[in-house]
Amino acid sequence: MNSLSVEHLIGIRDLTKEDLDLIFKTADSFKQVINRPIKKVPSLRDITIANLFFENSTRTKLSFELAEKRLSADIINFSASGSSVKKGETLVDTVNNILSMKVDLVVMRHPSPGAASFLSKNVDAKVVNAGDGTHEHPTQALLDAYSIREKLGSLKGKKIVIVGDILHSRVALSNIYCLQKLGAEVMVCGPKTLIPKNIEELNVKVSNNLKEALEWCDVANMLRIQLERQDVKYFPSLREYSMTFGLNKEILDSLSKKIVVMHPGPINRGVEITSDVADSDQSIILQQVENGVAIRMAVIYLLAAQIER
Amino acid sequence: MEKQVILNAKHLELTLKRLCHELIESHNDFSNTVIVGLQPRGIHVVERLKIILEDILKKEITCGNLDITFYRDDFRRRETPLLPSVTNIDFSLENKDVILVDDVLFTGRTIRSGLDAVLSFGRPKSVELMVLIDRRFRRDLPIEANYVGKAVDTLLSERVSVEWKEHEGEDKILLYTKESDE
Numbered sequence: 031m032n033s034l035s036v037e038h039l040i041g042i043r044d045l046t047k048e049d050l051d052l053i054f055k056t057a058d059s060f061k062q063v064i065n066r067p068i069k070k071v072p073s074l075r076d077i078t079i080a081n082l083f084f085e086n087s088t089r090t091k092l093s094f095e096l097a098e099k100r101l102s103a104d105i106i107n108f109s110a111s112g113s114s115v116k117k118g119e120t121l122v123d124t125v126n127n128i129l130s131m132k133v134d135l136v137v138m139r140h141p142s143p144g145a146a147s148f149l150s151k152n153v154d155a156k157v158v159n160a161g162d163g164t165h166e167h168p169t170q171a172l173l174d175a176y177s178i179r180e181k182l183g184s185l186k187g188k189k190i191v192i193v194g195d196i197l198h199s200r201v202a203l204s205n206i207y208c209l210q211k212l213g214a215e216v217m218v219c220g221p222k223t224l225i226p227k228n229i230e231e232l233n234v235k236v237s238n239n240l241k242e243a244l245e246w247c248d249v250a251n252m253l254r255i256q257l258e259r260q261d262v263k264y265f266p267s268l269r270e271y272s273m274t275f276g277l278n279k280e281i282l283d284s285l286s287k288k289i290v291v292m293h294p295g296p297i298n299r300g301v302e303i304t305s306d307v308a309d310s311d312q313s314i315i316l317q318q319v320e321n322g323v324a325i326r327m328a329v330i331y332l333l334a335a336q337i338e339r
Numbered sequence: 340m341e342k343q344v345i346l347n348a349k350h351l352e353l354t355l356k357r358l359c360h361e362l363i364e365s366h367n368d369f370s371n372t373v374i375v376g377l378q379p380r381g382i383h384v385v386e387r388l389k390i391i392l393e394d395i396l397k398k399e400i401t402c403g404n405l406d407i408t409f410y411r412d413d414f415r416r417r418e419t420p421l422l423p424s425v426t427n428i429d430f431s432l433e434n435k436d437v438i439l440v441d442d443v444l445f446t447g448r449t450i451r452s453g454l455d456a457v458l459s460f461g462r463p464k465s466v467e468l469m470v471l472i473d474r475r476f477r478r479d480l481p482i483e484a485n486y487v488g489k490a491v492d493t494l495l496s497e498r499v500s501v502e503w504k505e506h507e508g509e510d511k512i513l514l515y516t517k518e519s520d521e
Contacts, residue, residue: 335420
């Protein structure tokens with residue numbers, strides 16, 4: 031199969047296993063491209079992409095921008111601060127105004143879950159979800175799975191634990207869908223208050239004991255505590271969270287096997303992960319960032335191929 | 340299905356040997372020369388050239404594979420996007436004499452993309468083109484090969500297929516005409 035089964039990338043939930051394999055295979059080629067002396071290909075010369083960020087982001091925004099530039103697309107950037115959104119313009123109006131400047135593809139991050147899906151139904155352009163509230167963050171899940179596949183060869187039968195603030199995490203949800211479609215087993219681990227009710231229905235294991243979860247897994251994906259989304263106190267203090275659910279060298283070395291450590295960034299060093307773990311040879315955090323560009327190039331390339339001339 | 344053999348195994352072998360000698364004529368000991376095969380089918384020609392050249396020159400010849408999918412000019416003009424193949428060039432092309440190799444030269448568009456792709460690996464001193472089959476008078480672009488195995492006159496509707504012992508079971512080059520549904 032040579033093309034994606036979806037018209038927009040809203041969430042991993044909509045993708046098939048074949049879509050994931052196609053994205054990974056394409057990303058393999060783009061990873062070669064970004065390691066060449068000239069890291070650019072002319073494929074998207076006649077495509078214009080708008081990056082709409084209604085929420086703060088450094089890594090994702092840079093990664094998307096770089097991916098688009100390496101594909102030779104023209105890009106325009108927009109961030110909510112200093113825009114007409116503050117003057118009361120609706121999402122569809124903002125986007126339609128931008129689209130009337132003849133934009134072919136929109137990459138959007140928005141604080142409301144469902145914003146990307148809403149947008150895709152209301153505007154005439156391809157939409158790539160770069161994170162919508164607590165819903166999904168598909169490209170992050172793709173690059174996480176791609177990085178594990180690169181490190182361990184395959185996802186099939188591998189055990190991955192996602193540790194931390196599952197309740198507010200779009201990364202966790204997208205990761206669960208993605209890893210399961212690729213045949214991996216998933217466990218979530220964190221304080222009871224930060225694990226969504228009924229999450230077992232997604233076929234994931236649940237643990238409240240970090241040591242036990244780490245003993246079980248091949249890969250640990252440590253999530254950031256999203257203080258900006260927490261309206262009430264979910265745990266007594268960051269210090270206590272760090273003592274119970276933080277990953278440090280001592281726990282890592284006490285395990286019976288060497289596990290792979292991941293983090294989607296930004297890292298709060300000393301909270302969910304200590305510096306010596308983040309910088310250790312078991313961590314693939316920086317590889318994740320490199321793979322992020324290749325994955326985003328693949329997604330944009332495959333979606334742009336569907337745009338009619 | 341009408342098919343006609345353009346070159347059989349014996350002639351293909353002779354042609355490859357002749358091409359190798361032509362290469363040595365203009366590149367001497369290959370000290371500054373690299374051979375780059377275009378994916379997906381040009382790489383099989385390179386595999387053979389490498390064996391013959393190394394046998395004659397008694398030294399290793401630097402060869403690579405180049406995928407040109409992302410440099411094509413028909414992106415979004417096809418029904419489905421083309422799947423890329425592997426590029427395997429672990430050397431710089433800066434100041435090298437590059438010989439691009441493909442199996443069939445038809446419209447010249449693949450070669451045009453190949454020239455673009457080559458520049459991503461540095462600025463070569465020179466670039467030459469070698470093809471096994473030249474489908475004459477069928478060019479969309481002003482591109483000609485420096486080394487040609489055999490030139491054939493074909494119709495647009497016809498198709499040339501180069502087959503290899505290692506991959507298709509037999510060395511031969513075939514010309515398929517119209518009713519072929521392959």
